[in-house]
Amino acid sequence: MSRPKSSSGFSINSFLNKEEKQEVEETAVVTNENLQEHHFTETDLQSEWNLMLMNLRAKDPFVYNAIKSFKLEKIDEKLIQVQYPSESAKAEFDKISGEFFNHFKRKVNNYAIIIEYKQDVQNLKIEVLTTKKKFERFVEMNPLLKDLDDLMKFDLT
Numbered sequence: 001m002s003r004p005k006s007s008s009g010f011s012i013n014s015f016l017n018k019e020e021k022q023e024v025e026e027t028a029v030v031t032n033e034n035l036q037e038h039h040f041t042e043t044d045l046q047s048e049w050n051l052m053l054m055n056l057r058a059k060d061p062f063v064y065n066a067i068k069s070f071k072l073e074k075i076d077e078k079l080i081q082v083q084y085p086s087e088s089a090k091a092e093f094d095k096i097s098g099e100f101f102n103h104f105k106r107k108v109n110n111y112a113i114i115i116e117y118k119q120d121v122q123n124l125k126i127e128v129l130t131t132k133k134k135f136e137r138f139v140e141m142n143p144l145l146k147d148l149d150d151l152m153k154f155d156l157t
Contacts, residue, residue: 040108042074048104056096066092071120078112083120090117132156 049072056064070093071083082097084090097115105111129137135156139145149156 035111036109037078037112038109039077040074040110044108045072045074045080045104048100048107052096052100052103063092063096067096075116078110079114079116081116081118083118085119085121087119090119 053064053068056067066089067084069085070089073081073083075081082093084093101113101115105113135145135149135154139149148154
């Protein structure tokens with residue numbers, strides 16, 4: 001009835017008496033001095049952005065709808081400014097931004113590109129136009145349409 005003692009391999013005493021090892025943290029410093037910096041144009045940026053949007057439209061419509069109103073603009077030789085309408089849209093963009101910018105940097109052979117984000121609610125806001133709003137805009141351009149509406153009683157609801 002007696003069993004031989006078996007050891008589990010874990011000793012509480014050795015755990016308590018164990019000397020703490022000091023972890024050495026190494027950081028890699030990346031310098032921009034040795035990065036390739038070939039010229040790219042605004043057209044290069046826009047064509048790659050539109051290509052990525054077309055691919056994204058088929059692959060992930062949710063992310064596409066969130067980021068389709070983003071504007072990418074080349075500010076100077078190293079700086080690209082990304083204008084976005086809302087923080088939630090930017091969160092969706094963050095999911096794919098690394099893949100897009102890595103692809104773009106490889107394509108134009110410029111690894112010193114810096115990305116700057118700017119929230120621009122006013123210019124990037126997508127307004128839903130109803131038939132009534134469209135008609136009101138046309139009336140602003142041509143006031144005679146208002147008389148036509150009074151005469152014909154258009155149903156613009």
